[in-house]
Amino acid sequence: MNSDRPAKIAKRLGIGLKALRLWEAEGLLRPHRLANGWRVFRDEDVTAAWRVAALKQLGFSLRAIKALLSRGTPSLDVILSVQEHALNEQLSQIQRAQKAILAAREKLAGGADLDADALIILHQETNMSNNFINPTTEKLWEATFSPEQIHTLKERPFTSEDQERVGAAWASVITEADRLRVIGDPSSEAAMALGRRWFSLVREFTQSDPGMIASSREFYAQGFANPTTAGQMPFDKAVWDFIRKVAEQLVARGETIT
Known part of the structure; x- marks a missing residue:
C-alpha cells in the first residue's frame, strides 16, 4: 500500500496544502496517522481527496459536498x-x-x-x-x-x-x-x-x-x-x-x- 505526506498529495492534485487541511478539518478527509502523529495519505485517502477535488471542480461548495457524502459515497x-x-x-x-x-x-x-x-x-x-x-x-x-x-x-x-x-x-x-x-x-x-x-x-x-x-x-x-x-x-x-x-x-x- 502506497503512502505519501499531505504536501506531496496536494501538489499531485494541483491544490494548496491549506485546502487539504481545510477538507480534513471539515471531516471530508481522514488521513492515516503514524505513531509519531504524522499524517500520511494511503491509497484510499488519495481516492477520497480526489473525490472532493473533482466535486469542487464541478462547482460543489464544501457544504454541498458534506451533504452529498453524508448520504453515501458516490462511486x-x-x-x-x-x-x-x-x-x-x-x-x-x-x-x-x-x-x-x-x-x-x-x-x-x-x-x-x-x-x-x-x-x-x-x-x-x-x-x-x-x-x-x-x-x-x-x-x-x-x-x-x-x-x-x-x-x-x-x-x-x-x-x-x-x-x-x-x-x-x-x-x-x-x-x-x-x-x-x-x-x-x-x-x-x-x-x-x-x-x-x-x-x-x-x-x-x-x-x-x-x-x-x-x-x-x-x-x-x-x-x-x-x-x-x-x-x-x-x-x-x-x-x-x-x-x-x-x-x-x-x-x-x-x-x-x-
Whole structure:
C-alpha cells in the first residue's frame, strides 16, 4: 500500500496544502496517522481527496459536498460520468464560441461593422460562465416559455449568492440522481429523499405556478425528444427518466411534487 505526506498529495492534485487541511478539518478527509502523529495519505485517502477535488471542480461548495457524502459515497464511475458530461458541455461551448469569434472577425475583415445586436450575441456565445443557456437551448427556452414568463423570470431578484446556492444544490441532486439511477430503485428511501430535494428546487423555480410548471415540463420533454438538443440539456435523459419514476412514487405516497 502506497503512502505519501499531505504536501506531496496536494501538489499531485494541483491544490494548496491549506485546502487539504481545510477538507480534513471539515471531516471530508481522514488521513492515516503514524505513531509519531504524522499524517500520511494511503491509497484510499488519495481516492477520497480526489473525490472532493473533482466535486469542487464541478462547482460543489464544501457544504454541498458534506451533504452529498453524508448520504453515501458516490462511486468513482458516477463522478467520472458527471465530469465527462461537464467537459463535453464545455467543449461544445468552446467550439460555438470559436465559431462566433471567427464569423465576427471575417465580418470585420470584409469591412463591415458589428452592430449592438451582433455584439450582444457574440457576448452570449463567448460567455464561458453560462453552461445552461446556449443558442440551442435558448431557442427551446423561447419556444416553451411565453414572453411573459421569461420576463417574470428575468425580473426576479436573484443575487450572485443565490446563483451559487442554487447551482450547488442542483449539482448535488443531479449527481445523487445519477448515482441512484444506477442502483435502479426509484422507490428506495434514498430516492424518496432525493425526490423531495429535487422538487423543492423545482418549486423554487416555478413558484408552484401552473403555467411555469407546464412550460418547464415541456422544455425538458422537447429537449430530450430532439437529438439536436438532448446533448445540450443540463443533465442526461437517463437522469430525467429516473426522476420521473421517483415522482410517480412520491405521488403514490400522497406527497406533493409541484
